[in-house]
Amino acid sequence: QVQLAESGGGLVQPGGSLRLSCAASEFILEDGVTYGVGWFRQAPGKEREGISWINNRDGKTEYADSLEGRFTISRDNGKNTVYLQMNSLNTEDTAVYYCAMGVYSAYWTHGYGMNYWGQGTQVTVSS
Numbered sequence: 001q002v003q004l005a006e007s008g009g010g011l012v013q014p015g016g017s018l019r020l021s022c023a024a025s026e027f028i029l030e031d032g033v034t035y036g037v038g039w040f041r042q043a044p045g046k047e048r049e050g051i052s053w054i055n056n057r058d059g060k061t062e063y064a065d066s067l068e069g070r071f072t073i074s075r076d077n078g079k080n081t082v083y084l085q086m087n088s089l090n091t092e093d094t095a096v097y098y099c100a101m102g103v104y105s106a107y108w109t110h111g112y113g114m115n116y117w118g119q120g121t122q123v124t125v126s127s
Contacts, residue, residue, distance in 0.1 A: 006099050
């Protein structure tokens with residue numbers, strides 16, 4: 001059972017930056033299966049949306065079209081941690097941010113294939 005724990009959320013002013021962390025108990029590697037970690041968010045009254053995804057094996061990344069450029073996903077294998085660097089934040093970025101691990105799907109932005117989820121960390125962008 002993989003366990004994930006997000007941290008790094010908080011209150012930030014518009015235009016500011018935050019780096020979220022997702023500490024994983026392990027990075028699943030299985031021959032012939034593409035596992036990875038994704039970052040997602042859910043704002044009040046809105047559906048959950050995928051932000052970015054990183055391959056457990058080779059570190060290849062994908063981003064949701066609407067967010068690429070401001071957000072960057074990375075990982076530290078030695079610490080079993082995936083990061084989400086968020087820049088130029090605005091009020092519409094206010095949400096609970098989650099990380100999840102699972103099998104890659106072309107529909108990962110909808111959460112497909114993600115078997116393990118963290119509890120989430122709140123990000124509030126406000127002046």
